[in-house]
Amino acid sequence: MKEIEELFLPDNVRYAETHEWARADGDNMTIGINDYAQDQLGDIVFVELPEIGATFEKGEEFGTLESVKAVSEIYMPVSGEITAINEDLEEAPELVNGEPYNAGWIIEVKPNDPDEINTLMSSSEYLEMLKGGE
Amino acid sequence: MNEEQIKKTPLHDWHLKHSANMAVFGGYEMPLWYPSGAKREHLAVLTGAGMFDTSHMAVIMVEGPGALALLQACFTKNLNACIGKNKTPLVPGRCAYGAFLDDLGHVRDDSIVSQIASETYMIVVNAGMGGQISRHLENQAGGSDVEIHDLTDGVGKMDIQGPMSARILAGIIRKPEAVFDRMVYFSFKGFFDDDFPLADAVRLLDGTPVMLSRTGYTGEFGFEIFMNPDHIGHVWKMALEAGKDFGLVTCGFAARDSLRTGSVLPLSHQDIGPWPFINNPWSFALPFNDDQTGFTKKFTGDEALINIEEPEYTYPFAGFDLRKVSPGNSTIVTDSGGAGIGTVLTCVTDMAIGRVDEKTYSITSPDRPDGFNPKGLSCGFVRVTRKLSSGDFVELRDDRRAIKVVIVDDIRPDRTARRAIKTML
Helix, strand or coil, rough: CCCHHCCCCCCCCCCCCEEEEEEEHHHHHEEEHHHHHHHHHCCCEEEEECCCCCCECCEEEEEEEEECCCEEEEEEECECCCEEEECHHHHHHHHHHHHCCCCCCCCCEEEEHHHHHHHHCCCCHHHHHHHCCC | CCCHECCCCCCHHHHHHHHEEEEEEEEEEEEEECCHHHHHHHHHHHHHEEECCCCEEEEEEEEEECCHHHHHHHCCCCCCCCCCCCCCCCCCEEEEEEEEEEEEEEEEEEEEEEEECCEEEEEECCCHHHHHHHHHHHHHHHCCCEEECCCCCCCEEEEEEEEHHHHHHHEECCHHHHHHHHCCEEEEEECCHHHHHHHCEEECCCCCCCCEECCCCCCCCCCEEEECCHHHHHHHHHHHHHHHHHHHCCCHHHHHHHHHHCCCCCCCCCCCCCEEEECCCCHCCCECCCCCCCEEECCCCCHHHCCCCCCCCEEEEEEEECCCCCCCCCCCEECCCCCCEEEEEEEECCCCCEECEEEEEEECCCCCCCCCCCCEEEEEEEECCCCCCCCCCCECCCCCCCEEEEEECCCCCCCCCCEEEEEEE
């Protein structure tokens, strides 16, 4: 298990309490799970993705990550419509473990409110939350 | 359970130093997986070898003129008729799998019993069960001439499992040819206590006496190694060094769980537990007579097993892709008509198997198709109220999804546990 100090929590994404990240890319947002979540889940062997065009509220489950050990939900960090899914994960779900912020992204959404991303935590705020949970 | 009560094995610091993800299992904090990941660990046990810290298991010694009679009265396996096709009695150097039941025929725990000497037996039970099973045996022994010693936390244990296991061990033990000679499945040599004459049979290069048992919990060729817990730190490192050229990886409990499930081995208190130990894939652990109508000996729980009025059945199943359901009270098994007929005991993914047309292959099946690169299949055990047959389809349904699975006799094909040792050297 990674020590909290070993986690890679880049500053260019925002963090949800449920361990997803979101990054604004023009009008859309890219969403994935963070380094802490992938380390806790272990080898991801299957990713269940939503349909393009589906809409979800913030906090709603939009898919599942199947690790060797268990099945875990992934939650929307902001409300919006799915505009793209990472189809590479079908053949290579392990990208979520290896490159959680890049090639292991999960969905792209068009947010209902582009400013909602500001309700998410910065990397330092997220780190504080993890430390508080120790 | 608060932190003070959580136990650690002598290798705990090693696991932390090597960044294992840890979780509590049977009261002990144990590795779930190492940074290499559970999938690689699972596959390594099929293609090379995996090494597991299993010091959480409890060891009980039963000794004296009354030892055999006590075990015959408490253990499901008939120790007077358990070796080979001709069912000959257990002898020193051989072991047998069975269970300890209560009067209702429910499982207290399962166990491997090894005969150490004519009146000495070693019992390995699950983590945290040493006290309970020892007390049960003491109660059953009454005034008979038998001594019972609970060695919980007094024995270090590690398992090396996989086709390269013997080659790795050959690099760390004295006289490997003699040790491995005619070492059949479910036999052992050596002992970890220098006071026993057997101890000289297997010594590591540095003289450490160990008990080397050709048993395990993965379905693959391999060994369980018992020793004084003071030695396990350096033995673990010695084995890792010797295993470098043989694909040896350290493995955690996630891989242990998926490997044992694929091999149709039960997890005590999950697949067997407080319900009658019968109508399950492990009936070989019961002393059935030839026509399966009764038992060849008396033992605790026998009458309850014979007189069940509303039987339930435990079956192995395999899915059609790797997706799992989460076992639990709200997860149900439904038949083709949609009626609820039972619960899911275990559901994991065996990552080494896949289906091609109608047939299941493993990554080591000799007849696997060219380029076979499976993603894994979900598999496990269901407990249902209706008799099912191999090939019957059922659905497993949890809060999230429903998956179609088929009842099977066996899960991961072409396992190596029973291979002749001379072909594995």
